Structure formats: C-alpha cells, structure tokens
Amino acid sequence: MINDHSSASLVFLQIHLGGDRNFCYLIGDRDSGQAVAVDPGFDAAGFQGIAVENELNITSILITHEHGDHMEQAGPLAQLTGATIYAGAADKVAGASQLTDGQEFSLGGHTLKALATPGHSPGHFCFLCQGRLITGDLLFCGKIGGTGSYFPGSSAEQQYASLDKIMQLPEETFVFPGHDYYGGEGTMPHSSIGHEKTHNPFLTTENYEAFCYLKDNWAAYKEEHGVR
Numbered sequence: 001m002i003n004d005h006s007s008a009s010l011v012f013l014q015i016h017l018g019g020d021r022n023f024c025y026l027i028g029d030r031d032s033g034q035a036v037a038v039d040p041g042f043d044a045a046g047f048q049g050i051a052v053e054n055e056l057n058i059t060s061i062l063i064t065h066e067h068g069d070h071m072e073q074a075g076p077l078a079q080l081t082g083a084t085i086y087a088g089a090a091d092k093v094a095g096a097s098q099l100t101d102g103q104e105f106s107l108g109g110h111t112l113k114a115l116a117t118p119g120h121s122p123g124h125f126c127f128l129c130q131g132r133l134i135t136g137d138l139l140f141c142g143k144i145g146g147t148g149s150y151f152p153g154s155s156a157e158q159q160y161a162s163l164d165k166i167m168q169l170p171e172e173t174f175v176f177p178g179h180d181y182y183g184g185e186g187t188m189p190h191s192s193i194g195h196e197k198t199h200n201p202f203l204t205t206e207n208y209e210a211f212c213y214l215k216d217n218w219a220a221y222k223e224e225h226g227v228r
C-alpha cells in the first residue's frame, strides 16, 4: 500500500511494507532523481523496487530510531543502493553515521531537516521536508509513542520536551507517523500539528504531571473514550 503525497517536483510516498502497521517513507526530487529512504524496517528489495519505478536513486537512509521494526532492513537496503545510513548517536543502529540536530540533506531543490526528538528512544529523530514532518514513534495520530521499562533508554520527560519542540512548527505542518495507530472512527494515516494540538489527549494535558498521569492510565482512558 502506498499513499502518495507528492507535489510538483517533490516525491513523497508513505509506504506500508509490513510489520505492526509500520510506515516507511520515500522522499525524492523528480528533477535530479535524488532520494532518501526513511525507516526501511521491512522488505529492502520491495523498497528499492518502488524507488526504481519512480526513477529515484536512494543516496541516504534515515532512521527515526533504533527499534527493529524501523531499521531492520537498513543494512540490506544500503547494500542494494550504496546509500549511507544515518541515525541518532544515542541509538544503536549498526553502520550508521551520526545525525545532528538541525542537520540538512539536500534533494535537488528541496531540503530535508533532521530534528532531535529524544524520548521514545534516546537518539530519536524526526524529519521535516516541505511542510511534512515524519514523526517516527514520537507522535502518532491521536496517540504518542511509549516510554518506560519496555523501551530501554526511553524518557517520558524528554518525550514531553520533544513534543513541545515539534508543536512550535506551523499548525498546517503535516504529521506523518511511524505507525498507522489511529484509534478513532475510520482511518487516519496522517494528520497535522494543528489537529494534534487540539485533538491528541496527550497534547491537551495541562502540564508534565498530567501528561504522566495519562500515560500511566492510558488503558483506562482508551476504554472510557472508546479509543481502539
């Protein structure tokens, strides 16, 4: 399944290649053919096939975070394409060059910017390109990524600060998450900063204590509000 959010010379594909409703992304420039892959967790050959079909050449592989469902196929995709893998220094991704906060990648006439957003993992990054923000497991439509003992190195406090950081982006910025986890009526494979700011229960909490309370009582909240 591919959702096409391309415009003019920018190719922006949201791709479902397997896993737990995981999303991978292919972002490229039609004129130069330059492209980056984000989170190739599954099916490196399938991912490369989609790039070839779109006449794109993957030169960088960007990893939002170290969990296997996001980066498992980064190595095989690098072998197929010759691309360089990039990930946060605090995350464990074999063979990756280190990302720095604010680092820019150029794709023909377009720029993609890496934003350090630790919390769900210590070296988590989001990627912003032409008003489209890939949020990995920091933020989902109507939900957020987990922290706690199940996720070694995670920090609710860092996640709270990272969410605040991306909420400073323009409200119309599209949110493209790492999983299709929307729990309301119908489906929502993408959202916007403005929509999440007003509808995501974690982003409408008053302070850090209330945020942690909701995290600790999320199962009860979901049941009470009919969230799947």
Ligand SMILES: [Zn+2]
Pocket: 065, 067, 120, 137, 145
């Ligand atoms: Zn994760």
